[in-house]
Amino acid sequence: MPASTGPAERDVAVTVTVNGEPRRERVPARTLLVHFLREQLGLTGTHVGCDTTQCGACTVAMDGVAVKSCTVLAAQADGHEVTTIEGIGDAEGLHPVQRAFWAEHGLQCGYCTPGMIMAVRQLLADNPDPGDDEIRRGLAGNICRCTGYQNIVAAARAAATMLQES
Amino acid sequence: MSERHPSGQRSRGRGLIGEAVIRREDLPLITGRGRFTDDVTLPGMLHAHVVRSPVAHARITGIDVTAASQAPGVAAVFVAADLDRLGVGPLPGADNLPPGSRNPEFPVLATEKVLWAGQPVALVVAETPATAADAAELVDVSYDELPAVTGPLEAAAPDAPVLHDGADNVAFVKHLRSGDPDAAFASAAHVVRQRMVSQRIAPVALEPRGVAAWPGDDGILEVRLPTQRPHGARNSLAAILGLDAERIHVDAGDVGGGFGAKGPMYPDQVAVIAAARALGRPVKWMETRSESFLATTHGRDQVADLELAVAGDGTFTALRGTVHASFGAYFTSNAPSSLLGRLGPMLPQGYAIGSIDVTLAGVFANTTPIGPYRGAGRPEAAYFTERLVDLAAAELGQDPALVRRRNFVRNTDFPHVTCTGLTYESGDYQVGLDLLLDKLGYAGLRAEQARAREELPGETLLGVGLGCFVEPGGITPGVPGPDGSAGDQATVTVDPSGKVTVSVGTSAHGQGHQTAFAQLAAALLDVDYEDVTVVFGDTATAPFGYGTFGSRSAVAGGTAIHRACERILAAAKRVDAPMPLAEAAARLGGLSATAASGAPPETYASGAYGCVASVDPATGRVTVERLVAVDDCGVVINPLLVEGQVHGGVAQGLGQALTEQVAYDSSGQPLAGSLMDYAVPFAASLPPLECHSLSTPATTNPLGVKGMGESGTLGATCAVVNAVLDALRPRGVRHLDMPLTPEKIWTALQPHGS
Ligand code: FES
Numbered sequence: 009m010p011a012s013t014g015p016a017e018r019d020v021a022v023t024v025t026v027n028g029e030p031r032r033e034r035v036p037a038r039t040l041l042v043h044f045l046r047e048q049l050g051l052t053g054t055h056v057g058c059d060t061t062q063c064g065a066c067t068v069a070m071d072g073v074a075v076k077s078c079t080v081l082a083a084q085a086d087g088h089e090v091t092t093i094e095g096i097g098d099a100e101g102l103h104p105v106q107r108a109f110w111a112e113h114g115l116q117c118g119y120c121t122p123g124m125i126m127a128v129r130q131l132l133a134d135n136p137d138p139g140d141d142e143i144r145r146g147l148a149g150n151i152c153r154c155t156g157y158q159n160i161v162a163a164a165r166a167a168a169t170m171l172q173e174s
Numbered sequence: 175m176s177e178r179h180p181s182g183q184r185s186r187g188r189g190l191i192g193e194a195v196i197r198r199e200d201l202p203l204i205t206g207r208g209r210f211t212d213d214v215t216l217p218g219m220l221h222a223h224v225v226r227s228p229v230a231h232a233r234i235t236g237i238d239v240t241a242a243s244q245a246p247g248v249a250a251v252f253v254a255a256d257l258d259r260l261g262v263g264p265l266p267g268a269d270n271l272p273p274g275s276r277n278p279e280f281p282v283l284a285t286e287k288v289l290w291a292g293q294p295v296a297l298v299v300a301e302t303p304a305t306a307a308d309a310a311e312l313v314d315v316s317y318d319e320l321p322a323v324t325g326p327l328e329a330a331a332p333d334a335p336v337l338h339d340g341a342d343n344v345a346f347v348k349h350l351r352s353g354d355p356d357a358a359f360a361s362a363a364h365v366v367r368q369r370m371v372s373q374r375i376a377p378v379a380l381e382p383r384g385v386a387a388w389p390g391d392d393g394i395l396e397v398r399l400p401t402q403r404p405h406g407a408r409n410s411l412a413a414i415l416g417l418d419a420e421r422i423h424v425d426a427g428d429v430g431g432g433f434g435a436k437g438p439m440y441p442d443q444v445a446v447i448a449a450a451r452a453l454g455r456p457v458k459w460m461e462t463r464s465e466s467f468l469a470t471t472h473g474r475d476q477v478a479d480l481e482l483a484v485a486g487d488g489t490f491t492a493l494r495g496t497v498h499a500s501f502g503a504y505f506t507s508n509a510p511s512s513l514l515g516r517l518g519p520m521l522p523q524g525y526a527i528g529s530i531d532v533t534l535a536g537v538f539a540n541t542t543p544i545g546p547y548r549g550a551g552r553p554e555a556a557y558f559t560e561r562l563v564d565l566a567a568a569e570l571g572q573d574p575a576l577v578r579r580r581n582f583v584r585n586t587d588f589p590h591v592t593c594t595g596l597t598y599e600s601g602d603y604q605v606g607l608d609l610l611l612d613k614l615g616y617a618g619l620r621a622e623q624a625r626a627r628e629e630l631p632g633e634t635l636l637g638v639g640l641g642c643f644v645e646p647g648g649i650t651p652g653v654p655g656p657d658g659s660a661g662d663q664a665t666v667t668v669d670p671s672g673k674v675t676v677s678v679g680t681s682a683h684g685q686g687h688q689t690a691f692a693q694l695a696a697a698l699l700d701v702d703y704e705d706v707t708v709v710f711g712d713t714a715t716a717p718f719g720y721g722t723f724g725s726r727s728a729v730a731g732g733t734a735i736h737r738a739c740e741r742i743l744a745a746a747k748r749v750d751a752p753m754p755l756a757e758a759a760a761r762l763g764g765l766s767a768t769a770a771s772g773a774p775p776e777t778y779a780s781g782a783y784g785c786v787a788s789v790d791p792a793t794g795r796v797t798v799e800r801l802v803a804v805d806d807c808g809v810v811i812n813p814l815l816v817e818g819q820v821h822g823g824v825a826q827g828l829g830q831a832l833t834e835q836v837a838y839d840s841s842g843q844p845l846a847g848s849l850m851d852y853a854v855p856f857a858a859s860l861p862p863l864e865c866h867s868l869s870t871p872a873t874t875n876p877l878g879v880k881g882m883g884e885s886g887t888l889g890a891t892c893a894v895v896n897a898v899l900d901a902l903r904p905r906g907v908r909h910l911d912m913p914l915t916p917e918k919i920w921t922a923l924q925p926h927g928s
C-alpha cells in the first residue's frame with residue numbers, strides 16, 4: 009500500500025523561534041526537528057550521527073534546555089524557542105564553550121562537536137563547577153569517536169573556569 | 175587566542191616544528207559552519223534509498239520494481255540490469271593479492287546471489303529521503319535462502335557453504351617462512367601456544383557514509399564524497415563508470431572521521447553516482463547509522479593459532495602457526511593488505527625473533543566486507559604477540575616487563591631486519607619501556623598487587639598489563655601517479671606578495687593537516703605561519719596523492735612538501751643577493767614548485783603502554799584505573815595533534831578490548847544493528863590518559879617523522895587485555911577472547927566456568 013496517504017505525510021504548520029528569529033514553515037507531520045533545522049532552515053551545523061538517540065550530534069537547546077533534535081518532531085517545537093550551534097556564537101564572538109573546545113583541541117573531525125558544545129553548555133548550566141567525573145558522566149548522551157574524550161573533558165573544565173570568571 | 179598559539183618570533187622558522195599550535199581548521203567546525211557531504215543541497219536534488227538484502231546468503235529468484243517505480247515522488251528504481259545497460263561495471267576486488275588468489279568481482283547491485291545481510295540489491299531515487307524510503311518498501315525481491323557461514327574458521331572448513339560458486343571459501347594462502355623454525359621449536363625449552371581471536375568490530379566514524387553527485391559544467395561529473403582518498407576514489411570511479419578520470423571531480427569537503435572505512439569506494443556510492451548521471455540531476459544519499467552497521471566495512475575478524483618457542487634462558491626464538499582472516503562477502507580494494515602486509519609481517523613486533531613459520535589464510539564469509547580499520551593488521555599483530563609474551567612470562571614464572579626487555583631488539587642493533595623481511599630504521603624500545611615503568615610506578619604496583627592477593631583474595635582483583643608495539647607507517651602504494659612519478663605530490667606556490675599555498679595529495683579528515691603542514695612549510699621556508707595556506711581533499715585543487723590512511727601522511731605528504739620547499743628555496747636563489755623569501759618571490763614575480771615524495775621507506779614508530787585495571791569478581795565488571803602511554807614517533811611536528819591521535823586511538827583500542835563486537839547468529843543475521851547494541855566507549859568509559867613520549871628520529875626521511883596515527887589502538891588493546899587477564903590469573907583464568915565483557919569474565923570466574 010503506498011504509504012503516502014497516512015497522517016504522517018500530512019503537512020502541518022510549524023512556528024518556531026530559531027536563534028532569536030521567528031520561522032514559519034509547512035512540513036510533513038513526521039518531520040523531525042533536526043531535519044527541519046537542516047533542510048527547511050539550512051542550519052546544517054546540527055548533525056545526524058545515529059538513528060537511535062545515542063550519539064548526541066544533533067543536540068540543540070529548546071527553551072534553554074538541551075534536547076536531541078532527532079528525537080523531537082518539528083511539530084512538537086511549535087511555539088517554542090530553539091537555539092542551535094549557529095546561534096550561540098560566531099567568528100566575531102565565540103561562546104566560551106566554543107573557545108574552550110578550540111583552545112583545548114577538543115575536536116578532531118568536528119562532526120560530534122556542535123552537539124558536544126551544546127551538551128557541555130547544558131552541563132555547565134546545571135553544574136557550573138563540575139569535577140572530571142561529573143563531566144564524564146554528564147556527557148553520557150554524546151559520542152565522540154575521534155578524541156577519546158580527553159580534551160573534551162579538558163574543554164568543559166576550561167569553559168567552566170571562563171564562565172565563572174566572566 | 176591561547177598561549178598555545180605561536181606569536182611574535184615563534185610564528186616562523188625551525189622552532190615551529192614541535193610547537194603545540196592550536197588548529198586553524200577549528201573555527202568553522204565549532205560554529206556549525208563545516209561543509210560535510212550531508213550539508214550539500216542543490217536545486218532539484220533527488221534522494222536515494224538503498225534496498226538491501228535482508229538475508230545473509232540466497233539466490234535471487236525475482237525482483238519486481240513495478241509498484242516502487244509508480245509510487246509518488248519516485249524518479250527511478252535501479253537494479254543490476256539497469257546498471258549493466260548504463261555500462262556501470264563491477265568493483266574490481268582487491269589489489270596486491272598473492273599469485274593464484276581468487277578475486278571475485280564485486281557487483282554494484284546484486285545479480286544472481288546475495289552474500290551478506292545488507293548487500294545492495296536495488297536503488298530507489300525519489301524527491302525526498304522519506305518518499306525514497308517509502309518506495310523502497312515496495313521493491314519486491316524473492317530470495318531462495320541458502321545456509322550461511324560467518325566465522326573465519328567455519329568458512330574455511332571443507333564442508334562450509336560456499337559463497338563464490340566454483341571453489342571453496344579460501345581466497346588465498348600465503349606462507350611466511352624464514353630462519354630455522356623447525357630447529358628452534360625442536361630445541362625450545364618452552365613452547366607457548368594459544369588460539370586468539372581479534373573479533374570483528376565496526377569503525378563507527380561519527381559521520382555516516384554518503385555521497386552527493388550531479389552533472390556539472392562542461393560535462394564534468396561532480397562528486398561530493400566523504401573519502402580519505404579523493405584521487406583514489408576518482409580513479410576507481412573512472413574505471414567502474416568507464417569515464418576519463420579528468421571528467422570526474424571529487425571533493426571530500428569536511429569528512430567526519432574515517433578510521434580506514436572511508437578509504438574504499440563502495441557499491442552503494444557507485445550506484446548513487448551512476449543514478450545521478452543517468453537522471454541528469456543531483457542525487458544525494460546518506461546511510462543511517464543502523465544501515466552503516468551492515469553496509470560500511472568492518473575491521474579485524476581474525477583467528478590466530480600461534481606458538482612461541484622460548485629457549486631455556488627466556489629468549490624468544492621462533493613463531494609459528496596459522497592466522498585465518500575473514501574478509502566478509504567480497505574483497506574491498508586494500509583489505510587483504512592488512513593481513514598480508516601488516517598482520518603477518520609485524521608478528522615479530524619489537525622482539526629479536528630469528529625464525530618464523532606462519533600461514534596466512536584469507537577467506538570469504540557471509541558477512542559485511544572487511545576493510546582497513548584503525549591499525550589494519552597492526553593492532554592484531556601486536557595483540558597476538560603481546561598475549562603470547564604475557565603467557566610466556568606466566569609460564570616461565572618471570573616478570574612480563576623483564577621478559578620483554580630481554581627480547582627487545584637492542585637500540586644498538588638498528589637498522590634491524592625482522593625475520594619477516596622488514597627493516598626497522600630506528601627505535602629504543604628499552605628506554606620506552608623504562609619510561610613507562612617509571613611513570614606507572616611499576617614496582618610499587620606489583621608490590622600492592624602481591625599484598626592484595628595475599629590479604630584479600632576474595633576482593634577486587636587488581637591487574638597490571640603492558641602492551642609494547644612497533645607501528646609501521648608512511649606506506650606509499652606501488653602504483654605510480656598519473657604522470658609516472660612515485661608517491662604523493664605537493665605543490666608549493668609563493669605569490670609575489672609573499673603568501674604561500676601548499677597543496678598536497680594526502681587528505682586529512684580530522685588529523686589537523688592544515689595546521690601541521692602549514693607549520694612544516696613555514697618552518698622550512700622561514701616564512702610566517704599565518705602566511706601559509708594548505709589545500710587538500712579536492713581533485714580540482716590538490717595534486718595527485720594516495721590520501722590519508724595507514725599513518726602515512728606526515729611521512730609521505732611531509733616528504734613531498736619538504737622537497738617542494740627545497741625547490742622553492744633553490745629557485746629563490748636566482749635573485750642576485752640573499753634576501754627573505756617573500757622579497758625574492760616579489761622580484762621573481764612569484765615562485766612555484768611541485769615535487770613528489772617518491773616512495774620513502776616506511777617508518778617504524780614504537781610505544782610502550784601500561785594499564786592498571788580492577789575486576790569485581792562478583793559482577794565481572796572491569797574498571798580501567800589508569801592508562802599510561804609512551805609513544806616514540808620520531809620528530810613531532812605538533813605535539814597537540816599527536817596526543818590527540820593517541821587519545822582517540824586509545825579509546826578505540828579500549829573499545830575493542832572491553833565492549834565492541836559485531837556478532838552474527840548462525841543464519842548470518844547481525845546481532846548488533848545500532849548504537850543501542852554496539853558499545854563504543856563513552857566519556858565515562860575512560861580514565862584520564864597519561865601520555866608521555868620519547869623521540870628517536872626516523873633515519874629514512876628528511877624530516878625524521880614517523881607515522882603514528884594508529885598507535886593508541888595497538889598499545890591500548892594489548893595493555894588493557896593483559897591487565898584484565900593479569901588480574902584474573904590467580905583465579906585460574908589463562909586467556910579470554912575480546913571483548914572482555916562482565917558476562918564473559920563472570921562466567922570464567924565460576925567454579926565450572928571455562
Ligand atoms: S542523531 Fe540524535 S542522538 Fe544521534
Ligand code: FES
Pocket residue numbers: 114115116117118119120121151152153154155380430431684
Ligand atoms: S571529533 Fe570526530 S567524532 Fe568527535
